[in-house]
Amino acid sequence: MSSILIKNGLIVDGSGKLPYKGDLLIENERIKTVSDMSLPDSAADEVIDACGKVVTPGFIDIHRHCDAKPLNDPSFADCMIKQGITTTVVGNCGISMTPAPASLDGAKEMYKFHEPVLGPIEAGLVTTYDDYLKAIEKVSMPLNFASMVGFGSVKISIKGFADTPFTKDELKQAYDTIDNALASGAAGVSVGIMYIPECYTKTEEYAEILKAVGKHHAVVTAHIRGEGDSMVQSVKEIIEIGKKAGCAVEVSHFKSCGMKNWRKDIHTAIGLINDARAQGQDVSCDFYPYEGGSTSLTTMVPPKFVAGDMKKALEKMGTEEGIEEFRQLSSQTFDDWDNFAITLGWDRILISGVTKSHNRKYINKNVAECAKEFGFKDDAEFVCKLLHDEDGNVAIINLSMCQDDIDTVAKLPYSTIISDAIYADTDTPHPRMYGAFPKAIREYVVERKMLSLEQTVNKMTALPASRMKLQDRGLLKEGYFADVNVFDLHEFRDNATFAKPTLPATGLYKCIMNGHVVLSGGEVIKTDAGKVIKVKR
Numbered sequence: 001m002s003s004i005l006i007k008n009g010l011i012v013d014g015s016g017k018l019p020y021k022g023d024l025l026i027e028n029e030r031i032k033t034v035s036d037m038s039l040p041d042s043a044a045d046e047v048i049d050a051c052g053k054v055v056t057p058g059f060i061d062i063h064r065h066c067d068a069k070p071l072n073d074p075s076f077a078d079c080m081i082k083q084g085i086t087t088t089v090v091g092n093c094g095i096s097m098t099p100a101p102a103s104l105d106g107a108k109e110m111y112k113f114h115e116p117v118l119g120p121i122e123a124g125l126v127t128t129y130d131d132y133l134k135a136i137e138k139v140s141m142p143l144n145f146a147s148m149v150g151f152g153s154v155k156i157s158i159k160g161f162a163d164t165p166f167t168k169d170e171l172k173q174a175y176d177t178i179d180n181a182l183a184s185g186a187a188g189v190s191v192g193i194m195y196i197p198e199c200y201t202k203t204e205e206y207a208e209i210l211k212a213v214g215k216h217h218a219v220v221t222a223h224i225r226g227e228g229d230s231m232v233q234s235v236k237e238i239i240e241i242g243k244k245a246g247c248a249v250e251v252s253h254f255k256s257c258g259m260k261n262w263r264k265d266i267h268t269a270i271g272l273i274n275d276a277r278a279q280g281q282d283v284s285c286d287f288y289p290y291e292g293g294s295t296s297l298t299t300m301v302p303p304k305f306v307a308g309d310m311k312k313a314l315e316k317m318g319t320e321e322g323i324e325e326f327r328q329l330s331s332q333t334f335d336d337w338d339n340f341a342i343t344l345g346w347d348r349i350l351i352s353g354v355t356k357s358h359n360r361k362y363i364n365k366n367v368a369e370c371a372k373e374f375g376f377k378d379d380a381e382f383v384c385k386l387l388h389d390e391d392g393n394v395a396i397i398n399l400s401m402c403q404d405d406i407d408t409v410a411k412l413p414y415s416t417i418i419s420d421a422i423y424a425d426t427d428t429p430h431p432r433m434y435g436a437f438p439k440a441i442r443e444y445v446v447e448r449k450m451l452s453l454e455q456t457v458n459k460m461t462a463l464p465a466s467r468m469k470l471q472d473r474g475l476l477k478e479g480y481f482a483d484v485n486v487f488d489l490h491e492f493r494d495n496a497t498f499a500k501p502t503l504p505a506t507g508l509y510k511c512i513m514n515g516h517v518v519l520s521g522g523e524v525i526k527t528d529a530g531k532v533i534k535v536k537r
Contacts, residue, residue: 053489054486058485091147100156117295142529144481144530287417297395442493487509
């Protein structure tokens with residue numbers, strides 16, 4: 001038996017209740033006692049003096065894209081632990097490693113398409129959700145790790161990138177795939193309705209297939225169909241899907257993109273969510289504390305151009321005819337797809353990740369700059385030739401949001417904080433990979449005093465744990481797993497910026513995971529204290 005006593009800290013227990021000075025006793029992997037009375041040093045093998053410091057539950061990031069990292073990067077969690085993140089949930093935005101097509105060529109195509117988000121993956125490594133669980137259970141896990149199943153991966157595994165409706169047999173196959181994954185412990189199902197090939201899926205098809213989620217009393221997290229001009233209608237759609245499927249809904253990275261939509265549409269969409277909640281429907285949202293998002297450049301390609309065949313579309317981009325077709329389509333608006341080339345403009349799309357060395361000259365420059373500086377005819381030609389050369393593997397940062405809208409979402413009592421970190425193979429990622437959680441504390445609590453410390457911690461701990469039904473996590477409570485952070489409120493901070501995105505967070509004094517000290521003095525000292533979480537309902 002091992003035990004740790006944390007003394008004299010300001011306990012912020014994750015519930016949202018007011019902080020209080022107290023002690024916390026850990027035995028083995030669980031919290032034994034939380035008290036506002038002083039406990040004797042003799043009660044534990046190790047004593048941590050937290051005088052002048054804050055003691056919180058370990059932070060929980062329920063939206064991250066490090067699905068493949070446990071299998072190919074042993075140090076992937078260092079930047080998370082330094083932020084105080086002790087638990088993460090992957091498989092977001094409809095994108096997950098499994099299910100994968102049974103054929104090797106099909107799996108390669110899917111993983112290549114997902115690479116700007118998940119990073120490189122060895123095709124044929126896993127095929128089913130159970131395969132994935134077995135694979136990650138074999139490696140030393142540096143943090144607690146749960147996974148959803150992505151609807152986009154389900155669809156690709158069954159239909160490839162086809163733009164045709166599900167047949168009756170395919171509907172059943174998709175339902176059964178999701179049903180089996182949830183029965184195996186998946187944390188939920190994510191949809192990426194904006195992404196190809198999900199954008200071809202109708203509302204009714206989603207509702208029918210996702211009844212499997214309702215059966216298991218699980219959650220659907222949604223990268224909605226549009227976050228720009230069609231954002232309000234897209235929020236309405238996912239609420240309708242959740243209602244028909246009988247499942248909880250989380251609007252992922254809730255935001256309003258496009259300058260003409262700022263300070264307006266977010267309030268209308270919140271009204272829709274509040275109305276649904278008032279009628280008893282379980283609807284919530286999450287957000288990251290940055291004005292720029294990050295995704296794949298392929299999301300800027302009109303679905304009409306792709307026409308259900310991404311491989312052919314990328315080949316077509318290498319021809320003059322294809323470039324002209326893209327030029328024409330990217331200058332049009334669509335009722336069922338947000339064209340960020342118009343609502344944002346190419347000058348707000350930064351190239352953040354490529355795979356070929358000769359394209360690194362474009363990194364940290366926007367599309368308009370690249371087209372002008374490197375002699376392309378126009379933005380459309382640059383985008384086509386880059387995507388063709390990289391086989392679609394280009395990551396971007398889109399400067400799409402305004403601070404007022406972010407603040408509005410942050411203040412919602414049901415909004416949780418996420419990072420939405422993507423793992424393109426690049427040394428210039430979005431800074432949220434390294435700093436989202438301490439940034440929220442520094443900015444909202446310390447500097448701007450927009451939220452209280454207890455509100456902000458709640459959005460990082462108990463609220464996301466409850467949303468994903470992560471049992472016995474997210475609170476400093478007797479019997480709960482001992483995931484604990486200790487830090488000085490004014491020293492704990494993010495350092496990553498868009499100019500210097502890989503600077504790690506600093507100022508975390510101690511991080512404890514399942515009863516083990518994994519970080520001390522700002523450095524990660526243990527990398528195998530995590531658990532693979534199978535959600536039980």
